[in-house]
Amino acid sequence: MAKVKGSIVIDIEKCKGCEVCIPACPEEVIAIAQQVNGKGYKYAQPVTDDCTGCTNCAVVCPDGVITVYRMKVTE
Amino acid sequence: MANITDEDIRKPENLVYSRTKVLTENIMSYCPGCGHGTAHRIIAEVIEEMGIQDKTVGIAPVGCSVLAYNFFDLDMQQAPHGRAPAVGTAVKRLLPDHFVFTYQGDGDLAAIGTAETIHACNRGENITMIFINNGIYGMTGGQMAPTTLPGMKSSTSPYGRDVATMGNPLKITELLAQLPGTIYVARHAVHTPAAVRKAKKAVRKAFENQKLNKGTSFVEIVSNCNSGWKMTPNQSNKWMVDHMFPYYPMGEIKDTVGKE
Numbered sequence: 001m002a003k004v005k006g007s008i009v010i011d012i013e014k015c016k017g018c019e020v021c022i023p024a025c026p027e028e029v030i031a032i033a034q035q036v037n038g039k040g041y042k043y044a045q046p047v048t049d050d051c052t053g054c055t056n057c058a059v060v061c062p063d064g065v066i067t068v069y070r071m072k073v074t075e
Numbered sequence: 076m077a078n079i080t081d082e083d084i085r086k087p088e089n090l091v092y093s094r095t096k097v098l099t100e101n102i103m104s105y106c107p108g109c110g111h112g113t114a115h116r117i118i119a120e121v122i123e124e125m126g127i128q129d130k131t132v133g134i135a136p137v138g139c140s141v142l143a144y145n146f147f148d149l150d151m152q153q154a155p156h157g158r159a160p161a162v163g164t165a166v167k168r169l170l171p172d173h174f175v176f177t178y179q180g181d182g183d184l185a186a187i188g189t190a191e192t193i194h195a196c197n198r199g200e201n202i203t204m205i206f207i208n209n210g211i212y213g214m215t216g217g218q219m220a221p222t223t224l225p226g227m228k229s230s231t232s233p234y235g236r237d238v239a240t241m242g243n244p245l246k247i248t249e250l251l252a253q254l255p256g257t258i259y260v261a262r263h264a265v266h267t268p269a270a271v272r273k274a275k276k277a278v279r280k281a282f283e284n285q286k287l288n289k290g291t292s293f294v295e296i297v298s299n300c301n302s303g304w305k306m307t308p309n310q311s312n313k314w315m316v317d318h319m320f321p322y323y324p325m326g327e328i329k330d331t332v333g334k335e
Binding site for chain 1: 079081083084085086089090091092093094095098102103105106107108109110111112113116265266267268271272307308309312
């Protein structure tokens with residue numbers, strides 16, 4: 001069975017930690033880090049590997065900092 | 076399957092979404108969670124998809140929208156407060172093969188620039204107008220705007236907007252839809268992925284309409300102003316759904332092109 005697996009890359013220096021991506025993610029992959037970036041914002045980061053590459057987080061991100069990759073995996 | 080790492084997935088052939096090249100690399104200076112960033116991105120993506128980056132001129136007037144030229148990798152022209160449709164008219168008439176869009180907030184388009192807005196739409200200038208409505212003057216400190224809701228608190232209406240003395244919120248989008256010069260009028264939002272995708276389709280249509288040379292295309296984007304509303308971004312998005320949407324309903328208000 002083919003399954004989809006995704007991965008996101010967040011540009012943490014451009015992220016402002018607005019958290020809009022968190023409710024947008026159906027798999028609850030994203031959480032806010034405890035560290036801050038160069039501007040002093042607590043940035044968003046992927047915390048689990050359940051990402052399906054649906055691009056919801058990237059589509060809703062006001063700062064356009066999320067890059068999404070997706071590939072088909074055959075078991 | 077368990078041994079697939081992120082590095083295996085993060086390859087160019089698996090790329091499904093990345094930041095559009097029509098936006099510059101500058102860090103957005105808007106407040107965290109502000110709808111301006113999302114609105115910028117969907118406009119930039121539409122321009123990239125249509126391949127019109129080198130023949131698009133953006134007009135940014137005054138307000139938070141004035142910062143747009145920092146983020147669009149396009150020819151931009153600044154206009155005096157509210158006068159973007161007038162400047163857009165001039166640019167489009169001088170460069171008719173170019174795509175011209177104005178990017179205006181509610182204090183700009185619906186207050187000081189009401190005359191320019193209405194007359195540009197009534198003349199049916201062949202431009203695209205993007206209207207960001209957050210019900211407040213965001214840049215100057217959250218003062219009451221014409222679009223502020225009844226009872227909504229702002230720094231100049233601290234007890235809430237009293238309709239008896241301050242008037243009713245202006246539904247400029249419905250007003251413009253009645254003018255013969257407009258060919259496409261729609262209202263959308265950018266708070267959820269589904270809403271962003273719908274808004275992007277509307278912006279795409281508004282830009283495509285410029286090829287027809289038939290009139291003005293107008294897209295309102297109901298947005299949040301979490302700093303002005305004194306809320307977190309997600310709270311302000313919820314507040315927007317609960318309070319703004321009943322007064323400013325989503326959807327296409329006028330589409331004469333689709334009916335032909």
